[in-house]
Amino acid sequence: MIWRFQFIFLVLTSFAVQGADHFLWYPKARTVDVEIRGMRVEQFLGLVRAETGWDVMMEPGLDRVVSGRFRNKPASEALRLLLGRTRFALVPAKDGTARLKVFNGLARAATQSVEAVEAQAFAEQFNEAPKVDDGRLITMPVKVHYLKSRFTSINANPKLTNLRPLMAGVNEIWQRGRVRFTTGIPKPLLPMSRDAEKTYADLFKPNVPADVVEKLLGATCADLLPNFPDRGKVIHLVLVYTMPQGYGAVYMPAKGLILMPQVKFAKLVSPTGVWKNGSDVFFAQSNILAHELGHALSLEHVATQGNLMIDGAIRQGEGVGPELGLTPVQIVAARKQAFTGGPYVPGINPPNRFVNPKPAPKPED
Known part of the structure; x- marks a missing residue:
């Protein structure tokens, strides 16, 4: 039993196998999990906007390919590693929504709004x-x-x-x-x-x-x-x-x-x-x-x-x-x-057994 748990832990924390491109934002910890391979910078910034809700602006014509793979990195450190020599500024806005500006020279050059790219596109x-x-x-x-x-x-x-x-x-x-x-x-x-x-x-x-x-x-x-x-x-x-x-x-x-x-x-x-x-x-x-x-x-x-x-x-x-x-x-x-892609539904998607589902909900408090 102990060996089994050790094996499970190793499997679930391993990055040996490549999965879909993703940028996961954890707002409480202010950290991110990232796995990006050869993505154009505008598409990457669209993924960031969809995940975080930040207002993202970039310098028009900015051309860069983004790659990186790591877990539990502070957001600013992750962006620095992913963007390399490309500069960025992450500043709070009055309404509480952060604004991310990405540029080569000066921050005021970031005038192009980036549209969100939903994560489903990479699932x-x-x-x-x-x-x-x-x-x-x-x-x-x-x-x-x-x-x-x-x-x-x-x-x-x-x-x-x-x-x-x-x-x-x-x-x-x-x-x-x-x-x-x-x-x-x-x-x-x-x-x-x-x-x-x-x-x-x-x-x-x-x-x-x-x-x-x-x-x-x-x-x-x-x-x-x-x-x-x-x-x-x-x-x-x-x-x-x-x-x-x-x-x-x-x-x-x-x-x-x-x-x-x-x-x-x-x-x-x-x-x-x-x-x-x-x-x-x-x-x-x-x-x-x-x-x-x-x-x-x-x-x-x-x-x-x-x-x-x-x-x-x-x-x-x-x-x-x-x-x-x-x-x-x-x-x-x-x-x-x-891994089946959907929820457990008896007779439709039943690889695992749901034991004794109650006919009525129970209070969570």
Whole structure:
């Protein structure tokens, strides 16, 4: 068993095998993982803009080929190594968004705005999982939908959830598993059933007992949301305004989608009207989404404190949502699923078994 864990560790931290070109930005640590081979500088800067959200400007006509390969480098050091003799300036803006200028001579020469190049353009496609995991970075696309409704409790607001920091936090957590998630342009989604839509809204009425909510919520969400034609081939994330009983999110394995509230109200579940840390409201959180993505990658709940996949009902601590730990065995299982390109869906994409999925979500607090 010890030898097995040592082997897993070596595989997952190795850079012996080349993967797809990528520039991964971890905003909390302010570090990057990079693997770039012979990329034109403008295309590289477009990748930087898409990943970081920075406003990127370059000197017109700048011609350089960028190559580099390293992990956990401070962003400024990484740019210095990648750009070589080409100069750059990374300065904060008044609105909090950094501006990156790249130039040969003076900074004022950087007048050309660089368009974002989404990471999906470089994602590798896998027809089947390799016989031996080579530790490469696996990029998984996530299709995002805003659920629209005449009921306030359902109607998602595109301006309320900032997907960039949400997904950046997710990727920082899943960095240890060498899996990253990317989103495209979110799209609106209409409920599949008007009856289910009304039932969902009625679950917020104060006279509805918690056990009734738990009993009805799973079936109601199943009727409310579609079976996407590509289920099992790509992860779907459906954002709803809020969920009853303060639920944080739920993975629905039969549909291959995550249902996640934009706002969690403590008053829906807590007698005091506040969460453990004293806040009354929480917005969509990276650790909760990372937990549900773990379910999408076939991982089950565990009872280990400090683990990303801990069951919320038994978690200890003052924060909201799961912790961040993953074991080597969990990483291997998640990567096996990720190599299929899509989430675990019984009967459709089932290389790993999802044991005892619960019919209704559990609160993450």
